[in-house]
Every structure is written in structure tokens, then in C-alpha cells.
Amino acid sequence: MVTEDGRAATREQLLDTAAEVFAEHGFRNATVREICQRAGANIAAINYHFGDKEALYTEVVRRCMRTARDKYPPTIGLPKRPTPGQKLRAFVYSFLLRIFDAGPNGMRGRLILREMVDPTDALDVAVAEEVRPMADYLMEVIREFLGPRADEDQVRLCGMSVVSQVLFYNHCRPMVVRLFPELKFDAKAIEELADHITAFSVAGLKQASAAASRRRKS
Amino acid sequence: MVTEDGRAATREQLLDTAAEVFAEHGFRNATVREICQRAGANIAAINYHFGDKEALYTEVVRRCMRTARDKYPPTIGLPKRPTPGQKLRAFVYSFLLRIFDAGPNGMRGRLILREMVDPTDALDVAVAEEVRPMADYLMEVIREFLGPRADEDQVRLCGMSVVSQVLFYNHCRPMVVRLFPELKFDAKAIEELADHITAFSVAGLKQASAAASRRRKS
DNA sequence: TGACATGTCAAACGGTTGTTTGAAATAAAA
């Protein structure tokens, strides 16, 4: 397996397999034996190619971030001069697509969720490289609703109200399927979900905007 | 330590300590050695009193549910004839209190979050005994906003939009503190948070109600 | 071809895990 294409196809295979296994069991409970077995590699392969288990893990998380960032950009499907509502809807929809992505990098949601429970250095990398830019962009969009004079606390609160509705479906899936087993999340359902969250949020944002200007008058 | 009050104070001590350790490390990564050491008990105490590690865990989760359910009821502080808005605000506020509770049972949030990542039988117990009744109650309240003719899908979507904004602060704390380190969550901040989420949600609910009746006309 | 770097492999290492064991200690009952 030395020269399949280029050198070290084992390394690539290990990264893909490790993403699955880490997502399934978490960093500590995932075993190098299972990763290597599923990847068709020897037990010593991880130590040879990555040094140790932890180095492999951080490499996996990095990779997952990079690929997901590009696949569904938050401006997906936007026209040239989008309205604030269109921007918000694109942000929500692309976010949902990233969460419900079942592709080979669909492990990203679970990996991040695990970082939320047992943070490692990988979380700081994720925040710096992916979350922070996303958050900044969203708050820009929100400022278009609240007006330039809105205070930062208000913008932050509204931003969290928006993302929370999306993240809910990444963080609470086991709860949702137990409460409402009949719910399915196919492409059409995800579109409707995006519509609902957008409409719900736009109403909340307009209310916040009105309340803020009312507060400024008095 | 046999007869401190009644029999087997060791058993109680083990339950309390185990809740902490399980919350900190999760079921698999928590070690019986650490639990016993912190509880001042012998290594064999868990097997003697509970059979095995897993039986102790399910007992811990059960206990956490029971106590949290009573401490902050979702109708907290409501007058005799509350308005729908008051009901919603009480639901949100009590929910936040449960999440930000730092008391001896403050591990509940982390335990449930861990169940969300690695579900065990304890999650089914939690849904049946705590989550389902809460969800039913919330959907009743929401129906007061949407009207009795609102369809179930709409009520469910709105319900999830509401709870998600609260759960966000249980599931994404590590993210929030990294993004906005300056944010503090003291009693006053929690009240303001409840006000924001309630106002944001009421606006969203009114929008959903208006959209639904508009849809019924055409 | 021969020398050398690169990967692969089975086996073994030391360490940690949950659980078991049988004896010792303690409390309750006779």
C-alpha cells in the first residue's frame, strides 16, 4: 500500500477512518486498534505516520474544519444584491446543510459536539478558524436588522438566538427522535426548517429593533 | 461508616460523588477508583452496593432527574390567571435557572449533554420522566399563541425554536466563553436573558400565528 | 546488482481498567 497514488495512501485512509471512529466513540474511547483494523492498517501505523493518537486526532479535526468551511458557504445561493432577509436565510440554510450533511465529512457535527463536552486544544482551533469568522459575519447581518446604533449586547443576544435554533438539530438529535419519531429530515424538510427559523428570527429581530429605538427615545 | 444515619451512609456518599465524577468525565472515562477515593470508600464498595459501575450510573441519572424536576417548576412565580406571555416567560426563566444552577445537583446539565453524545438507557428514562411532560406543557402554552387551529408541525417547530434558545447555554458554554469571554451569567444576566428570549420568541410566535391564519384564508 | 530509505508487520511492554476474592472488622440478634 506504499504507492497507490503518490506515497502513503495508508495515511489518508487512516485520517478518513479515524474521523469516523473518533466521531463514534470520542477521543479517549476510540481505540487505535479499531481505527487501524477498519483502515486495513497495522497497529503501529498510527504511531509511525502521526507520532501518537493525539496528533492524529488534532489532524482529523483540522481536516474536518477545512473541508466543511468550503462546502456550504454561508452566502450560498445569494443574488448579487441580497436583502438582509435573504442573507439571514442563506446563513441559516447553509448552516443546516452542514449539520445534516451525511457525506464522508458528516462526522463534523459529532466531533464538534464532543468538543463541547470535553474540550481539547482542537476546540480553540475550531473557534479561531471557523466559528469566529462565522459569528462576525452573522452579527454583521443582524446589525442590518437592528440598525447601526444597536448596542453590542443586543446584537450578541440576537445572534445566539438565531444560531441556537440551528444548532439545536445538531446537539439534540437523540432527544428529537425520541420525542417525535415520526419526524424525517429530507431535503424538503430542511428547506422548510430553514424557512421557519428564518421567519421566526426575522420577527424576533424586528421586535428587538423596535424595542431598541423605543428605548432610545425615552 | 455503617450507621451514620440509618444504614449505609457509604451508599449515599457514593451516589453524590459519582454524580460529580460522571459529569466530569462521562460514564466510560470515569473510573471507579476515582469515585471511591473521592467518596472515601473502598474500591470494592461500588460492586458491593450497586452490583457494577453501570447500575451506579443509571441510579445517579435517575436521582438527578427527580431532584431537578421539583426545584424549578416551569410555572415558577406565576400569578393565578397568567397570560400566555407570562407562562412563556416563566417556562424560559425556570429552564435557564435549571441550566445555570451551580448547586450540588448542578451536574444535571452536563450529564444530559453527555447522554446527547453517547445515549444510554438513561436517556430514555429522562425523556419519559422529565422531557416529555415538559414538552407537552410547552406545546400547550404555544397553542395559546398560535390558536387552537394551528397544525401540529407548526407547534412543534415553534416549540423547538423556543427551547433551543435556552438549551444553547447548556450545550455551547465552551463556545460562548471562547467567543465572548467578557460575558458573565449572574442572577441579573439570567433575568435579562429570560426577557430577551421571551420577547424574541413571542414576536416569532405572533408571526407564525399571523402567517398561519393568512394561509388558512387563501 | 547492491545500498539505502521507506513502510509494514507480529509480538511484546508497561500501565490502567472493572471486577472478584477471602479475610478482617463491625453491628445486630440470640
Add this chain to the structure above:
DNA sequence: TTTTATTTCAAACAACCGTTTGACATGTCA
């Protein structure tokens, strides 16, 4: 007190973990 049941204890158990080792295979370059 003696007897009996309950609880504690240190030690050991087998199973599993990540990692290391040294031999072996393979591709490259002289």
C-alpha cells in the same frame, strides 16, 4: 457473651489500552 449478618478492606485477577521494538518487505537510486 456468643452467634450471625452486614460491611469494609487490601490484594490480586483478567482484559484492554497506547506505544515500542526489531525483523521483514518494498521501492529507489547508484
